[in-house]
Amino acid sequence: MNTLLPTSLVGSLPKPSWLAEPETLWSPWKLDGDQLAEGKQDALRVVAAEQVRRGIDVISDGEQTRQHFVTTFIEHLDGVDFAQRETVRIRDRYDASVPSVVGAVSRPKPVFVDDARFLRQQTDQPIKWALPGPMTMIDTLYDRHYKSREKLAWEFAGILNQEARELEAVGVDIIQFDEPAFNVFFDDVRDWGVAALERAAEGLRAETVVHICYGYGIKANNDWKATLGSEWRQYEESFPLLQRSSIDTISLESQHSHVPMDLIEILRGKKVMLGAIDVASETVETPEEVADTLRRALTFVDADKLVASTNCGMAPLPRDVALGKLSALSAGARIVREEIAGAQS
Template sequence: MPLPTHILPTTVVGSYPQPEWLVDRAMLSKSVPRTRMHAMWRLPAEHLEQAQDDATIVAIRDMERAGIDIVTDGEIRRESYSNRFATALEGIDADNPAMITARTGNTQTPVPRVVGPVKRRQPVELRDMEFLRRNTDRAAKITLPGPFTMSQQAKNEFYKDDEELAMVFAQAVNAEALDLQKAGADVIQLDEPWVRNNPELARRYAVKAINRALKGITVPTVVHLCFGYAAVVPGSNKPAGYSFLAELDDTIADQISIEAAQPKLDLGVLKDLSSKKIMLGVLDLGDPNIESVETVMDRIRNGLKYVAADRLIPAPDCGMKYMPRATAFGKLKAMCEAAANLRAEIG
C-alpha cells in the first residue's frame, strides 16, 4: 500500500499490548526474554497460531481506529522484540542458555549460545508480514532485531569475535528483510537498542553491520534505538542523551527512531542526523496517564524546531507491549489527533 504523502505521518515503534487471554502478562512483565519463554502463552500449541492471528487483528484494528498511518502487526506473536527471530536461526542453542549481565547492569539474563555457523534456513516472520498485508489497507511496517543487538544478546562460542558474529547475523537479517519486502512491507525497521549500551563496540562495527543488513532493500528503512522499556527501565535510570547517535547518520537507513519523551531528550542532537527522517518518540510510556493532545502537540513542536515537518514522523518512545491496552490506545489516539491538528496549523 502507498505510504502516506501528508506531513507528520504517525506510526508505532512495533509492539502493542498482547491480551491477557493470550499471554500471562504477569510473567511477561518480569523480563525481556532472549531465549524462548513458551510458558508465557496461555494456549496449547495446536490453538496458539489461530489465537495469535485473532489477537493480531485486534491490534491492527486498534491502531487503525486510533488513526495510525503506518501500522505494524503489534508483534503479537513474539515473546520479545528479538528472541523469535534470533532463536530461529541455525547455529543457535536456545535450550541450554548462557548467563550474561543484563542491559540494566544489575541482573543476570539467560541468553542463547552461538555454537555453530549461524544460518537462516527458512523465513521466520514471512507469514506475519503476509498476514498483516492481508488485514490492513494502510501502509505496513515490520520490525527485525538488528545485527549488533543480536550479537550482544548471545554468548559467542563459535566465531573469532563479536564483530564476525554481528556480520553473520546481518546476513541473516538481510535475507529475511528481502523476503519481507517481497511480501509487501512498506517499511522495514531494525531494532538496535544495544548500540547505546555498548557505544565503544558500536563505533567499531555497528554501522557496517546495519548497512549489511539493509543491503538491497528499496522500501524505506528505519533504525530504532531507545533506553529500554519504561516498564523495565524507569525514567530515573535513563540518561538525557545518547552515547551513540550521530554515527547513525552514516547508515543507509532512511529514518532514525529515538526515544525522547520519557528521558526529556535535548532535541538539539537531531541536528547530527541531517540526512535522515526522524521517528520522534512523543509518548512517554512510563507515564500511566494518557497525555493530552496539547502535550503531544508541544512535543512535536519541539521536534519541529530542529527537523522540518516533512522529515518528522511522530511515534511512541518505544514498543507498547508492557502497557494496559486501553492506555496504549488512548495514547496513540492523542498522538494522531495532535499530528492532525499540527498538519492543519502548518497548512
C-alpha cells in the same frame, strides 16, 4: 506516503489476555498448536483494526506473534542452543539467562514472512515490520562458537538481510531494525555496528528505520535511566554516523526523557521518527502534550521528514492505556498538521 507528520508505533502492543499473560515481558502463550496459530492471527487482526480506528497511519504487527523482540527471531535460527544457557549482562544493565551460540548460525526458513503476509491482507495502509538489529542480537546471547562480537554480528546481518528482503517481497513498506545496544557500546557502534546495520538493510527498496531507545518501562531500565543525569546525550555518539549512513529514518526517544531536543539537528537530511509517547508511564498523554513535543522538534527537522511515534514498545502496559496513548499520538499529530496547513494557506 503523502501524509504530513504520519503516525507509527515503534514496536509492541499489549497482547489480548486470551493469548498471553497481560503486562508481562516474555509472557508464555496460553494456547498451543493450531489454536495458537489461529490466536496469533486473530490478535494481528485486532491490533491492525485498533491502529486504524485510532488514527495510526503506518500499521505494525504490535509484535503479537512473538514473545520478545529479539529472542523470538533467534529461536528460529540454527546454531543457537536454548538448552545451553549462560548468564550474561544485557546492555551493561542487568543479568539474564540467555541461549548459547554453539555453531555456525543460519536461517533455515523465513521467520516472520507468513505473519507479515497476513498483516498485509488486513489493511491498505502502509505496513511496517520490526527486526532486531545485529548488535542487539549478539548482546542477547552467549557466544561459544565465533568468540568475536563483530564476526557474529556480521553473520546475523546477512541473515537479517535475507529476512528483510522476503518481508519486502510480501508487501512490507517499512522495515525497522531495533538497536538499543547503540546507546551503550559506542566503540562497537563506530567500529562495525553501523556497517553491520547497513549490511542488514542492503539492497532493500522498502524504507529502512533504525530504532534506538532507552528501553521498555521496566525496573532495570528505569534504574539505569536514573543514573544518567539531567541530560541524556548518548545519541551524540551514534547520530553523526547514522546521518552519513544508508538508513532512511532514525527513530529516537523523546517524551519525558532527558534527551536534548537539539540533538536531532545532527540528523539533518534524514527522516526522524520521534518518540512523543512515554512508554514508562501509565498516564495517557493529552493530544496537546504530544503536539508540543512535535512542535519543539520542528525547529530541528523539516516537517516533511518528521514521523510521530512512541518512545518504545508498550507490551508491559495495560491494554486500555496503550490504546489511549495511540489515540493521543494521532490526535497530537493532527493538531500540528492542521497548524502547518493553516500557516501555509
